[in-house]
Amino acid sequence: MKKAGIIGTGSYIPQRVLTNKELEKMVDTSDEWIVTRTGIRERRIAADDEDTLQLATNAAEKALASANIGPEELDLIIVCSITPDGPFPATACLVQAALGAKRAAAFDLSAGCSGFAYGLATGAQFIENGMYKHVLVIGAEKISKITDWSDRTTCVLFGDGAGAAVLGLVPEGYGILANSLGADGQGGRFLELCKETNCIRMDGRDVFKFAVRVMSEVPLELLAKAGLTQEDVDLFIPHQANIRIIDAAAKRLSLPREKVYVNVERFGNTSAASIPIALDEVVKQGLIGDGNILLTVGFGAGLTWAGNVIRWWGGGER
Ligand SMILES: CC(C)(COP(=O)(O)OP(=O)(O)OC[C@H]1O[C@@H](n2cnc3c(N)ncnc32)[C@H](O)[C@@H]1OP(=O)(O)O)[C@@H](O)C(=O)NCCC(=O)NCCS
Numbered sequence: 001m002k003k004a005g006i007i008g009t010g011s012y013i014p015q016r017v018l019t020n021k022e023l024e025k026m027v028d029t030s031d032e033w034i035v036t037r038t039g040i041r042e043r044r045i046a047a048d049d050e051d052t053l054q055l056a057t058n059a060a061e062k063a064l065a066s067a068n069i070g071p072e073e074l075d076l077i078i079v080c081s082i083t084p085d086g087p088f089p090a091t092a093c094l095v096q097a098a099l100g101a102k103r104a105a106a107f108d109l110s111a112g113c114s115g116f117a118y119g120l121a122t123g124a125q126f127i128e129n130g131m132y133k134h135v136l137v138i139g140a141e142k143i144s145k146i147t148d149w150s151d152r153t154t155c156v157l158f159g160d161g162a163g164a165a166v167l168g169l170v171p172e173g174y175g176i177l178a179n180s181l182g183a184d185g186q187g188g189r190f191l192e193l194c195k196e197t198n199c200i201r202m203d204g205r206d207v208f209k210f211a212v213r214v215m216s217e218v219p220l221e222l223l224a225k226a227g228l229t230q231e232d233v234d235l236f237i238p239h240q241a242n243i244r245i246i247d248a249a250a251k252r253l254s255l256p257r258e259k260v261y262v263n264v265e266r267f268g269n270t271s272a273a274s275i276p277i278a279l280d281e282v283v284k285q286g287l288i289g290d291g292n293i294l295l296t297v298g299f300g301a302g303l304t305w306a307g308n309v310i311r312w313w314g315g316g317e318r
Contacts, residue, residue: 005170008067039243043159043268056140075132080115113300115272163276215249290314
């Protein structure tokens with residue numbers, strides 16, 4: 001049976017770099033504290049006039065070019081974000097207009113930093129049941145607009161950016177082999193938008209414990225669903241939140257470091273954009289080839305978690 005697979009990727013990173021040294025001047029922190037506790041060295045911040053729509057559209061245009069399809073061939077656009085430009089209209093509808101994707105349905109998906117993995121699983125359903133041929137999934141975030149720049153416990157962690165993937169049918173044996181989605185609303189209060197300040201509020205230690213547990217359990221569950229084992233994994237793209245969480249997951253999975261993609265030092269936590277930005281880098285650098293097994297796992301606000309196992313389709317006749 002043919003499955004949905006990724007046929008193109010793209011990403012967009014804002015130009016402005018915010019270093020740990022600059023943060024030292026803004027809050028009581030140090031480069032040393034941030035690097036040892038999180039692995040983050042710098043992050044990108046979108047310009048004042050650069051909103052989530054722009055970040056999303058820029059990444060989407062690159063993904064369409066890499067998939068070699070035009071916007072009019074899109075059937076559905078899903079924008080995964082916790083920082084949409086407004087409650088409505090959906091940012092996905094604005095992207096639809098910006099791209100000129102006249103035929104595409106469009107909606108936003110809010111699943112925190114797990115958004116993109118949720119989005120891949122969602123988009124794949126529409127393709128595999130025959131309803132649609134091409135689905136564009138975008139993770140786009142302007143976290144800087146909901147960051148409390150006087151709160152050292154959160155402002156050092158996040159960054160802005162966007163990544164996108166086009167889904168389409170791929171030849172038999174390839175594509176998204178398994179998905180796992182989950183939520184625990186009881187933990188929602190650990191990571192939320194504070195109503196008074198309209199900024200992120202987080203219980204870091206609770207989120208950390210949750211993240212380490214999820215990142216240890218979900219990969220194994222996903223691989224079992226796909227009928228695979230840890231040895232089959234060629235590349236693991238974990239959500240880029242904290243190097244200590246990534247290292248703990250890699251250890252639990254007995255994965256050597258070269259099989260775990262890390263870019264948290266350059267971008268910080270870009271929420272729903274983190275996995276698709278990493279994915280696009282992986283593709284551009286040729287780190288994943290035809291037939292390779294790719295594992296993605298995200299976790300975040302909700303609390304939510306989600307992951308996908310993908311047998312990579314390297315291109316050619318579909
Ligand atoms: C936030 C996080 C890096 C903090 O690391 P930690 O080792 O748990 O640190 P703690 O929260 O125990 O804080 C240790 C001390 O550092 C201080 N501290 C917090 N942020 C700091 C900063 N930026 N600079 C310097 N000191 C800081 C704390 O106030 C605390 O001081 P205290 O002991 O005097 O109270 C870590 O908990 C984490 O990564 N959590 C998960 C966050 C996450 O991934 N969120 C997004 C999910 S999608």
